[in-house]
Amino acid sequence: MKIKNIFKFLIFALLAMQLGSCNDNTDAEQKFDQNPTDRLNAQKKELSDVLLTSEHGWKAVYFTDNTQLGGFTHLFKFSSDGKVEMASDFDGDTDAYESAYSVELGSAVSLLFTTKNRIHLLSDSDNSPTDALEGKGYKGDFQFLYYGQENGEIIFKTNRSFQELRFVKATEEDWENLAQNVIMGENVVGGEERPLFRLLETNDGTTTHQFDFIFSEAPRFASANSIETGYAVSYNMGIAYTPTGISVSPAVEVKGQKLTDFVYNDTDGSFTATGTGGVSATIKYTTKPLILTDDYKGLLDGNDFKVYGYISPFLTNAITTSTLCKELLDEINASLPATQQLTRVQLYFNDGGYNYIEYRFSGGRPTLYHNVTTSENAVDKTIVLTHDSWQTATALIPAPALLKKIDDEFTNPKGLYVKKENFKVVYSNVVWTFTSASSNFRITTYALN
Amino acid sequence: MKITKKYKVAILAMTLVAFAGCSHEDQPTESQLDLTKPVQSDLDKWITTNYVNPYNMKVQYKWNQNTVDFNRFLYPPQEDKVKPVLEIIQKIWLDSYKVIAGADFVKKIAPREIVMVGGVNRNTTGTITLGLAEGGQRVTLFETDYVDKTDRENVKQFIHTIQHEYIHILNQTKPYDENSLAKITPSGYTANWYASGDAVANEEGFITAYARSNINEDFAEMASIMLINSKEEYEAILAGIESEEAVAAIKSKEAIVVKYFKEAFNIDFYALRDEADKNTTAVVNGN
Secondary structure, three states, rough: OHHHHHHHHHHHHHHHHHHHHHHOOOOOOOOOOHHHHHHHHHHHHHHHHHOEEEEEEEEEEEEEEOOOOHHHEEEEEEEOOEEEEEEOOOOOOOOOOEEEEEEEEOOOEEEEEEOOOHHHHHHHHOOOOHOOOOOOOOOOEEEEEEEEEEOOEEEEEEEEOOEEEEEEEEOOHHHHHHHHHHHHHHHHHOOOOOOOOOEEEEOOOOEEEEEEEEEEOOOOOOEEEEEEOOOOOOEEEEEOOOEEEEEEEEEEEEEOOEEEEEEEEOOOEEEEEOOOOEEEEEEEEEEEOOOOHEEEEEHHHOOOOOOEEEEEEOOOOOOOOHHHHHHHHHHHHHOOOOOEEEEEEEEEEEEEEEEEEEEEEEEOOOOOEEEEEEEEOOOEEEEEEEEEEEEEEOOOOOOOOHHHHHHHOOOOOEEEEEEOHHHHHHHOEEEEEEEOOOOEEEEEEEEOE | OOHHHHHHHHHHHHHHHHHHOOOOOOOOOOOOOOOOOOOOOOHHHHHHHHHHHHHHHHHEEEHHHHHHOOOOOOOOOOOHHHHHHHHHOOOHHHOOOOOOHHHOHHHHHOOEEEEEOOOOOEEOOOOEEOOOOOOOOOEEEOOOHHOOOHHHHHHHHHHHHHHHHHHHHHHHOOOOOOHHHHHHOOOOOOOOOOOOOOOHHHHOOOOOOHHOOOHHHHHHHHHHHHOOOOOHHHHHHHOOOOHHHHHHHHHHHHHHHHHHHHHHOOOOHHHHHHHHHHHHHHHHHHO
């Protein structure tokens, strides 16, 4: 072929391609009636509009991470001028405050709370409820991706952790009763007049199971471990407060039924969730530890020297230090001069054959010792401390009035439950607790030798 | 017509077709995105008058996830705290430079954006980040909800952040004498600077613990600590240091800072310090 012909063919081919390119045929199958921008814009308008539709605004119970944290109830009332009134039960302040919000257009349409309000309390790197969450606050988001509506609820997913969060229509009562959530929180923590021990009891209609129930207030999280050997079931749950009780996440599942809403009974302080066919779950109090340990036996006469010390301030706010114990400690400190404090209470067992309670003070106040004898209450599995004498480092003294109340707890005739705990507080020392068998006194100590 | 000419004509014709071919297409219409300007609040207007217009500096107080570390748990400022904080920055930082370095100085060398974050930026190591300067373009200020203009120490600590970050921005414009600075306390720099406090750092010839992290931070800390303290307060810090060698080291660093400002920008650093001190006092006294 001559070069001339090659050019001819080429030009012809190019011409054909060019003309073909103007064909207005873009009939790739249209999945939607609108293009993506139109659809996003429509979604944006849809969300902006729906936020304004509920007369009393919206309610969201936000569980930021139900593997370690509880739920926080928020109420929102949106205005068309970009302002939002918001209240939450995060702390005792349940008043509504105003801030700004916007509906944002990004890869998805989202609701963003643009200036500070109550919901941002969950996203404060400087306020974390547990050591494990240092720098992470309560892991809260305040930008929520819009995923549509269902049964009058708005479905969002959180921006960072991508969990579902539903906004349900709030009622007038929701706003009026929000403060009651905080009061209910105190019932979940448990009043000081209530017994110290708690259990979760599940009933599947025929069989009941018991679980040792422990609630931590700051993260609003509870763990419940089976006390039965050979039945290794645990329920760990985040707890949200409601005016009538609590709601939990994840649900307590009994015989395939998911129980989430527990109703409070003020008579005995219990919370009960009821399913169908006799299925129920109850969180209730008991005066005795669910599991009685033999840990006390190593402290009886004839064993090795052991010291257990309550040390202020590290152990003052340990969850196992009971309110009664704190009150008695506070009472002692309040009656001391400002420069002096009770810094340690230490229990010595088998120290050269002697047993005694040591009370140590700061500010130069001399240490006091209460010499005791020990005996076993094998039925209740307690160790009983019995008075022998009081002394300073050098001389015998009469019983000091200052220490009477707290000392009476240690030497109560029914004795002390002793438990080696499996958690740590600040330091790596093993934590032991001593609990009165006749009152709500429980003190937290470090094993010191 | 030669063959080449014939093709030239053909190609010309093709080009014409190519350009004309698509002329029947629809012209772009209005944007489908919402381009209406958001309503300006009084605060927004104030920012426009006091930051955007005079300094070409944007202030972002409303949350935008793209300007803040996505993995941190931070939150936007409380709206009513924004203006007081910006007034403090304006008075102590912007006005001081304006008086000493001239009206256009900060305008020319300035971060183009200030991002305000209400809360504390606590790291998982327990340290706290007070501010960030990114590429000389954006300064992020944390803890703006905690600024209390009646408390001199609180105001000083807050202004420290922006003075410090601005020194970095100046350094990115014109370099300082790194070689001389690096020779003064070469063995004192450590990545583990937060293990001990300012007092320990002082005795080693550093103005703060953070100055020990590297020479750039050393320079920025040296300059910013001088700018947030009065002459007397600064001298009191030096007087509290026992090691004479440490004091001498800090004084040598001071000289490098002063020389830098004079040679790079023709600024009398001590006059700038005095102006900032005067303005700090005015802020704390409510003027």
